[in-house]
Amino acid sequence: MELIDAAAAAERLGIKQATLYAYVSRGVLRRRHGEDGRRSLFDAAEVEELARKGRPRRPPGASELVIESRITRLGADRPYYRGRDAIELAREESFETVAEWLWGGLPPLPGEPGQPDAWASDPDGVAAARRALPGGLSPLENLQVITTVLGATDTLRFHLDPASVAATGARLISGLVDALPQAAPATLAGGTVAERLWSRLCPAEPEPALLKALETALVLLADHELAASTLAARVAASAKADPYAVVLTGLGVLSGPLHGGASYGAERLLNEIQDPAQASRLIADRLRRGERIPGYGHTVYKHGDARGEALLALVEAAAPGHPRVEAALAVRKETVRRRLPAANIDFALAALTTVAGMIPAAGEAIFAVARTAGWLAHAMEEYGRRTLLRPRAVYTGP
Structure with missing residues (x-):
């Protein structure tokens, strides 16, 4: 059982500590005592359950924009992807499976009768992207170039229905990885996204335990509600920008040192x-x-x-x-x-x-490849709406 203190419990529920203790007195929450007998502790799972039942969260701050979404909920210390614990998903599922879960179960899993490999990149787009890389760039800068070229060569990019966006997402993520310069021998080409990404970021052959850690990182970073890059991606998608433009928007914001950097x-x-x-x-x-x-x-x-x-x-x-x-x-x-x-x-x-022993700034590329899945999940929600995200400013000038 994970225990949290009163301050953490109140913050998660969006209430004052006085209200928290009122919940205790009414039997809504059970309080436990610390070893010193004075400190109040609460079961984190019980607090989460209370939050899920619709108890008030803290009101949005002055700099926050509230958008309804069914993709990710932030718990006390972790995200939940469409109701499933992201850490448990990372233990049990591949990155590809989790991406498809974020996209609502699409595209078709590889190997279904009559379906091509959903996670194969477009060879022509990858070749064009490799030719466009100028050399000397960081992995994240390479991904920005690759996204631009892949978008320019994909004639299906303007199809914005959910199934098409999901298929584009799998093709796009695969293309991002496959077009990166090779750091290790090409023996892992054609494997999972994690295997192929390893060969682009690390000159050494992967040890199974570290490869599992890379896959775990991809899953845990796949989405995080309305992080700065995701909000930017949603704004682009609300204007019906195509998936490649959405991802390029996210990549630009992700590069900041307070985010993916x-x-x-x-x-x-x-x-x-x-x-x-x-x-x-x-x-x-x-x-x-x-x-x-x-x-x-x-x-x-x-x-x-x-x-x-x-x-x-x-x-x-x-x-x-x-x-x-x-x-x-x-x-x-x-x-x-x-x-x-x-x-x-x-x-x-x-x-x-x-x-x-990965190349410098490899973490930025891992973050970007992973978060592409989340950006496109949020884009799919915006494509289904008819309104443009248009915040208003509070004018303070002369």
Whole structure:
């Protein structure tokens, strides 16, 4: 049983702590006591169930736009994809299956009678995209070029019905991966999305446990409600921009250091630590300069990101004693000692890419390929509506 304190329970329900204790007195919630006998604790699952029954959430903040969606719900420490725990999905399902779940069960699974491989890329589009890559770009910058070229060569991109968008999504994600420059021998070409992506980001052959960690990362990053890039993608889709334009919009926002680029900062931090004893000084230096610790803290999960914990545990189990694992554990220990915010999935993603020996900024590409599935799920919702997302500004000028 996972127990959370009164502040976390009240925040999840969108109520004041006084209202929380009123729930206790009315028998709506059961309170438990901490070891000291004074601290009030609550069953996280019971709080989640109460939230699902329609108890009031906190009202939107001044900078928040509320959009109804049936895709992802954010729990106390993790997302739920169409009602299913994302961490459990990552344990049990492939990235392709989860993407199809986000898209409402489409496209047809590979191997069905009369159906081609739904997750095959378009050879002509991939060849054109490879020719267009100028060289010297980061993986995320390569993906932006690839998306543009794949869109320009896909004559089916303007079909916006759900089945067509889902089929385009599978073809697009496969094309994004297959068009990336090869980092490892091409023996994995034609495999799963995770296998093919590994060969584009890592020069070494994959160890099964680390390949599973990569697949887990893809699932856990596939969607996260209305993150900044997803909101931008939805705005594009509400204007009926085609799926490639939607993904290109998302990629532009994702590149920011406060979003998908956060793992690159964490990656550089881990690579700086040659000895775990250095972690304390490096963190102190960053704090002294007024910098954030990359991969720590989250705007939604104030008490810890379970996605990051699950992914980091897989990486640690796959490579016990690895220098980058030891560096990650040293950073986590130091942040706990300083009572800094908890690690998030960006930090765990950086641990994966550095332990695996992937090319620089590989985490950004993993994030982008994964989130493409979510962007297109949200685009499908917008394509089914007739209204344009058009926020209004509060004018404060002369």
